[in-house]
Amino acid sequence: MKISIISIPVRDQEKALKFYTEKLGFIKKLDLPLEGGNRWLTLVSKEAQDGPEILLEPAPLHFEPSKVYQEALLEAGIPYTQFDVEDVQIEYDRLSKLGVEFSMEPMEMGTVKVAVFYDTCGNNIQLVEKI
Incomplete structure (x- = not known):
């Protein structure tokens, strides 16, 4: 068994496509x-x-429980998912220059360094570097 697709709920597929390709x-x-x-x-x-693959899923537009869940995570400041990176600080600097909004600057937490940003489509996403 292996992972082939993971869904990320987005409120606007075109906006998400632009953000995830042009910024990330x-x-x-x-x-x-x-x-x-x-x-x-x-x-x-x-x-x-x-x-x-990441599936940019329009679920919040068509499935109320998905919308409620997404909004609850966002309001609580909980990341929907995480992406591993080699160096969180480098990614933070690069993405900040591109206008990406971070709610958490790079911070060491035990054996990892993390940062959290908003994807403009309803989700907080966490960047993780194993240190």
Whole structure:
């Protein structure tokens, strides 16, 4: 068994696509039209193009429990998911220059260094560096 796709709920797929590709550097893998103007929209890491895909899922627009869950996590300041990076400070500096809003600057927490940013589409995302 292996992970092939992980969903991230987004409020606007086009806005999310722009943010995740232009700011974070992911690459679009699939973009297939679905009913109601939605898309099966997946991204991959430049470093692992055959690896797990991120599905930019429009669930909060069509499934109230998803919207409630997403808003509760955001309000509590809890990250929806995390991305591993080699150096949190370098990513923090790079993303800050691109206008990405961080709610938590790089901070050491035991054996990791973390930072948290807002993805502009309803989610806090945590960056993690193993130290």
